[in-house]
Structure formats: structure tokens, C-alpha cells
Amino acid sequence: LILLETLEKEIERVISTCKEVHLNGSFDSIANLQTGSVRQAVKVVCSVLGNIEPLQITNALDDFIQACKEIPLNKMNVRTKPEIVDDDGDYSEVMLGDYSSSNNVYDCCDRIRASVQLLIQMYCHMYRVDFQLSAPVRSTGVVKYSSELQDSRDIYIGCLHRIPSDWAYDSFRVDAQIYHGTRPLGTKTSSSNISESNGFKPRLVFAAKHPHVVSSLPRESRIVIVIYGITYSDGQAQPAPQQVELGWASIQLFDYNGYINQGNFLLSIWPADNSKRIGPAPNPGTHPLGDSDPILDIQLPDYGYEVSFPEIDTLEKPKSYDFFSLDCATQQQLLDTINQDCFSNPKVTEREVLWEKRHYLLNHSQALPKVLLAAQNWDFSCLPDLHSMVHYWTEMDPVSALQLLLPCFPDNVVRNKAVEWIKRLTNDQFVDYSPQIVQALKYENYEASPLAKLLLDRSLSSPRVAHHLYWLLVHELPGDTPQNTCEAGVPEKSRVCEARYFRRLQLVLRALLAVSGDALRKAVMSQQLLVKGLAGVADSVKTSKDDHKTRMATLTQGLRNIHSSLISSPTCLPLSPSLFVTGIQVQSSSYFPSNTLPLKINFTNEEDTIIPAIFKVGDDLQQDMLTLQMIHLMDKLWLKEGLDLKMVTFGCVPTGHKKGMIELVSEAETLRKIQNEFGLTGSFKDRPIAEWLAKHNPSALDYERAVHNFTASCAGYCVATYVLGICDRHNDNIMLKTSGHLFHIDFGKFLGDAQMFGNFKRDRTPFILTSDMAYVINGGDKPSARFHHFVDLCCQAFNIVRKEGNIILNLFMLMASSGAGGLTVDSVRYVQSALLPTLTNAEAAATFARKIQSSLKSWFTQINFFLHNLAQLRFSGDHNIGELLSFVPKVYSVQQEGRLKSVEVFNYQKRYDPEKYYIYI
DSSP: OHHHHHHHHHHHHHHHHHHHHHHHOOGGGGGGOOHHHHHHHHHHHHHHTTSOOOHHHHHHHHHHHHHHHHHHHTTTTOOOSOEEEEOOSSSOEEEOOOOHHHHHHHHHHHHHHHHHHHHHHHHHHHSOOSOOOOOOOOOTTOEEEGGGOOSEEEEEEEEEESOOTTOOOSEEEEEEEEEETTEEEEEEEEOOOBOOEESSSEEEEEEEEEEEEGGGOOTTOEEEEEEEEEEEOTTOSSOOEEEEEEEEEEEESBOTTSBBOOEEEEEEOBOTTSOTTSSSOOOTTOOTTTTTSOEEEEEEOOOSSEEEOOOOOOOOOOOOOOGGGSOHHHHHHHHHHHTSOTTOOOOHHHHHHHHHTGGGOTTOGGGHHHHHHHOSOOSGGGHHHHHHHHHHSOOOOHHHHGGGGSTTOOOHHHHHHHHHHHTTSOHHHHHHTHHHHHHHGGGSSSSSOHHHHHHHHHHHHOHHHHHHHHHHHHTTSOSSSTTTOSOOSSOOHHHHTGGGGHHHHHHHHHHHHHHSOHHHHHHHHHHHHHHHHHHHHHHHHHHSOSSHHHHHHHHHHHHHHHHHHHHHSOEEOTTOTTOEEOEEOTTTOEEOOSTTOOEEEEEEOTTOOEEEEEEEESSOTHHHHHHHHHHHHHHHHHHHTTOOOOOOOOOEEEEETTEEEEEOOSSEEEHHHHHHTTOTTGGGOSSHHHHHHHHHOOSHHHHHHHHHHHHHHHHHHHHHHHHTTOOOOOTTSEEEETTSOEEEOOOSSOTTOOOEETTEESOOSSSOOOHHHHHHHHTSSSOOHHHHHHHHHHHHHHHHHHHTHHHHHHHHHHHHTTTGGGOOHHHHHHHHHHTOTTSOHHHHHHHHHHHHHHHHHOSHHHHHHHHHHHHGGGSOOOTTGGGOOTTOSSOOOHHHHOOOOOOOOOOEEEEESSSEEEEEO
């Protein structure tokens, strides 16, 4: 307010001087005409408002300075006072003074006021401020429909402000394109190449226009503007330009109520690696570095009245034709197109046939997504046909309907229909697919959406849904109390792109806490405090002196404090609302000697039963969560087909950025420890797994059951790890339960992201299948019918996954489109390729059988295991080793077995098998 008052005083001083000159003819007053003071006042305003200087201000100031300069030039030629030129008769003729130069100054002053006011309005719309100027007044009561505006209008792209110092390019260019979802509309326009210019600060003046016809705009359309830096190669007669995408900006063309956006806006520039094709446009003020990063000013057409997108009053039922009335060739062509996965791009002719025959497909529920993608236009004239088709289409399966939440389906009616079908998921199913449903929130055009309402409704009906929704929202937001603020300091570069969605997710989180009861709010708040405490302990352990004794002392002290808190305020673990804990068994808790030093915490409940869990800081557990979700889904698909592969999965809940909690599977050991019982070279021997299972299953029946579990689970994980491209496989992230169930852990590398050791690839086989595993399956070192059964299990499981491949790909796409867990659309193509979509079931089974043989014959897996054994020698090993006796294969507890009073050794035997060992009796 003080700055504006100062500007107004300087403008009034100039105006007063001009009046004095013309009213009194006092050209000596021109010395008081200080244009520099006005310019300086405007500069201060621009500086305070983010160093933003739109062209309207620049042009107004330039014209103002020029108009002031013209006043002394007119000193000798202009009459400033009225003169009587004829006084004969009853009346006199008076010639008034020439006020044209002063009027120019007055007009320029008004323009300066208007341009500064416009800048303030733009700034208020862009940033959170505690003041507001009134919006431009448009004709009240006058509303026109966008479909009536047939003429072409221009979107004006002004200047790019706050140019980074590291943008060392010869020239710059801006491209503009209107999008509907992921589909570009119309023609892309490009500005001429321009260089940096100076106003108050360096800036890029594009002054480009993007023409468009308003009546052809879909309701959900947005304008995307991309900035390029251009360099020219030296030493060439005709230098070849090389361009680099520097960033992009975007704005929705219609607001939530369906009115077209008009006037001037400021848009933040988002990094180039944040997909500009994924809608909707980021909300104003969501850029975490918006106060310092480049910002673009644009002007949307101003019509002087409100322009609304028209509503469709009634939907007529579309004509439906019998699919079987088509000729066989057309039927087969349509079915082939419908059955393609979401990555397949039908040919133009296939899309044309699909659209032309859409009324024959109304009873084919799975055809709807392909038909919608085949539609040419989504402007108002096409919507009655499209929306009636969606309204009367045969219901899709709720899981398949998730596909309609992808960003390539931006139409509100389509997304609302998808939500209507998804409502039929049970609460258990809803929890299973909640990671994708939460990601789909990011693709909704506006915050208030049927999908957000569905999430809140389900949370009210199921505490389990509310629990999982809470942690899915929290782990994506910054800070220890994300429901209170999104401002947690300057984010990492990788998180700038994620911040695009922070405000929306925080809004849903706050709504969840607002509609929940006191009990749920207290429960999640206590969990939040528990996670904060565990994260502090984990950080302290990592930063403490690098020796076991110091780290254990740090861990013990930290866990004792948390134990005291749990005694007074018990809570449930983030893993599940059913895991209610009342304390921690501190002495038996420890940490794993790996890179991130995860904590192994033994929580206790009211019955003093131990609930073991892992708390990890330093790794992004989103990938683990997604991988385990997919393995769990595959297991459900197999069970649905009557194939029980004895799969073991476990809970994994990210609780924040690079931290989370993992369920610890009991009575399980890593392959490394099992193999190391036979020495450092145990990974090269065939018998370790078989003998370890025999030791834990002494009866023939128990051992046979364990072998059956091992064979089935090994087959399941071979298929799952192959399809998902799980990498970084070594003998410390493959585990075995005493019951024979094999399972994998630690999924930080997946979708073919192979682990490297120097310059060579460590993951060289399709999946892990070694000779000691085959020894268990065969029942010895000779091939047997049991191995053929194992191969059959693998091939059956693989073809079941292929059959339901679209579901898996759609779920991955919902995650990849938002960049969750580091996923990209290209990385998900790995899964599509792994499913061998072009092969028949018989061909796919034969291919997978060959992969089994290649994995089994590879010698590199065992060498990789051995190298990992060597690498682990620098660690001190299991810090709970004192709980085990050398002749007892598992840990016993007082609660389970009672306390030992005495131990007596009667005899011992020395044996060789082939190495020497002792048996104590």
C-alpha cells in the first residue's frame, strides 16, 4: 500500500506540473517534471511483486517518458494560455490553449496505473497473499455460449521473467499447443527466435500469438506453452541449431463452473522432465520454487462478457445394432482391435472402422475405452452422441473401468461414469487398488470431483479404507505434519515435479481428517508421532559412529523413549489398523547391516505377543509397495483359476519421502545365511537348501510338504519376477520360510532396471533359478518328473498372467503417468514386452520353458551370490546371533516354550559329510 501511495504521489506531481505549465504558461516548471521518480516507483513495485515487468508496464512507461519529453519541445510553438482573437460586437472569440501534449501525459499516467493494477491482479491470482484487488467488471447478465463464438481469437504470450543465470543459449523460442487430455488439438504455433532483452531485469520478450476458434474447444482443454533454448554449432558455414526444452507452462481454458478464463495470467515454468502431455494444468501457486524460478505472463482473450460452455439437456438413447449381423471379417477385425492392450496404437483404418461400427459394440463392455480413443473431436457439437453412448454402454467390470481414469480420458462425463462403475468394488478390493485410485486423483480436471467424493465416502464406511487412504496421501506430501503445510523447505530437484499435485492431495487429506470421527483422527495422529520418532531414531543410528556397539546404544536409547510413549499412548502400526501395539521389546530389537541400516523393531501388543516390523529410511518404498501389490494381484488371478502357488507376500507402507514400514515375515531366513552354513562357497553347492529344509522338517511328511511349498512358490516367484523385471537379485533378498515357502524382498530395482557392477550387468538371467533350488525340486541331483511339474506350473501361471495382462498394464499406467515410484511410460513397456503379446499360449509356454533352462544353466548367478557373500564380510553379521544355539535351528522364546532350567550333554559324535562337523547329544 505504501509503494502504491508513493507511485500515486509521483504521478500526481507530474500531472500537477503539466497543469501549471498549461494554465500559467510557466515553462520554468518543466524542471520539476521528474519522470525518473515515476519510473523508479514502478520499478520498486515490480521488484516487490516478484521482479515481474509485463510489456504493458514497459510500453506505458516508454510512452509516458516520451510524452513528457515533448512538452519542452513545444515551448516556442504552443499557446498555453487562452487568447482573445476577436472582440468586435457583443461576443468575443477566444482561442483556447493547446492541451494535447498534457493530455498525452495524462493518458500515459492512466495507463501506468492500469498496468500496475493489472500486475497486482495477476500476482494475487498466482500467489497466496493477504490482499486482493477487484476483478475486471464485465457486462452483467450477458452470458454467451462458447459454441456461438465462431471467430478466431488469439492467446497472447508476453514475456518470460527471472531468467536463470545458467541459461547460456544463443536464442530462445516458445511453442504453443492446445491439448485435450494427452491429445494435441489444432496446429502448434512457434515464435521467432529471440534473444534476451533488458527491462528493469533481464527477460525474454516473445510477444507471440496462438490463434484458436472458441467453438471448437472441448470443455477440458488447456493451453501448453513450451520454452526452448537454442545454440548454434561453431565452425560451420551454416550452423545447425540445437534446441533444448527448458520447461513449460499451462492453464485450463475453462474454470470449474464451465466459464472460459479471460484476461491476464502469470504461469510458473515447470521442469522439462515433468510431462506436459499429462493434464490437467497445474494450479496457480503450486510450484515450490515459484518465488524464484522463471515465470511467464500470458493474455487470454477478453470478451467483455461471460462465456460459458453449454450444457446438454437430454441424452437420447443411441441406436444399437446386432454385432453378429456384421460380416465375419469385420467382426474379427473389431475383436482384434478391442483386445489390444493399452500400449498398442491401432492403425488409422482400424480406428475408423471402430468408430464407424461403434453402435454394434454397445454390448461389448471392454470396447468402450478403444471407441472413445477413436473419437475425432470432443467439442460441443460431438458431445451429445459421445455422452449418450457412454451413458447407455454396457457396464464395465470395476477393475477394467479403472482404465477410464487414465489422463487420456479427460472428459468429465466419462470419468464420472468410470467412478459410478468403480463404486461396485468391495472394500477389500478398494484397498487393493487404492494406490492407483489415489494416483488418478492427479488427473481429475478440478479438485472437487466424483473420484475425490468416492474416496471420502468409502473412508466413512470403512476404517480400513480410511487408514490406507491416509498413508497413501501422507507419503506423497512433504514434512512431518503434511496435513498442516506443504511448505517443507526447498525440495529436492526430483520432487519439484511431484509438488505439482501437493495442494490437491493435501486438500483431500484435510477433507479426510475433517469428515472422520475423533477416534480415527487420534489414531492417525498417534501413528504420525510414532513414525516421526522412528525416523529420528533411524537417522541417529545412521549418523552415529560406525561401530556396532555405538549404534546399538543409540538405537536402544531411542527405542526406549518410543516404548515409554507407546505405554502411555498405544497405537496401531501403519501396516494395518489391526496391528495394535502397546510397547517395544527393546533388547531384542536391532538393525540390519545394509546400506540404509533398516531398523528391526519388535513391537509388543496387549498379550505380549511380538509383532516384528522393519522401519527403513533412505529408500523409496513406492516401488516395493507397487511390486508387492502386483505379486498379490497375480496370486489372486492364479487362485481364481484354481492354481495355488503358495505365495508369501507381506505389507509395505511408505510413510513419507524415502521412508516407510515393512512387515517382517517370521520363521524365515535369507539364502545367503542358509548357503553360508556350508561355508563361504556354499552358493556353489547343491545341498544347502535341501538340508536346511530337512533340518527344520525332520519327519518325511513335513519335508515332503515343505518341498511342495518350495516348488509351487519358486514357480510363482519365477513368473512374477520375470514379468515385473525384478533386478538386483542376490542371495540376501531371496528368503525361505521353514515351511518351504520361498519369497523375494527388496524391490528397489524393477522393470528391467538392472544392477550394474562396474561396467557389467549383474542381472543376466530372466529370473533366479539355481542348481540348489533344482536339487530341492528334483529331490536330488538327477532330473525327475517333479521338475517337469515345476515347468508346467510356471507355464500355467505365465499364461494366466498374460490372459489378464491388460489389468496389470492399466494399473502400471495409472502409476507411471504421474511418475510415482520413478515409473515412466517407457519403463512400463517392459511389462508389455515381457508378456509376449504376439504369441499364442503354446508359443508363450515354450518360450518360458526355454527361459527356465537358460536361468538354470547360467553360472553367473552363483558367482553373483559368491561376490555378495564376500561383500558382506565387512559387516559384523546378525546382531541377534546370541539368541541362537549352534545345534538349534530356530529361535525359541520364554513365552512360547518356557524357561530352560538346565542343559546336560551326554555324548558327542564326529562326522564327515563331506566336511567335518560334530553332533551333540
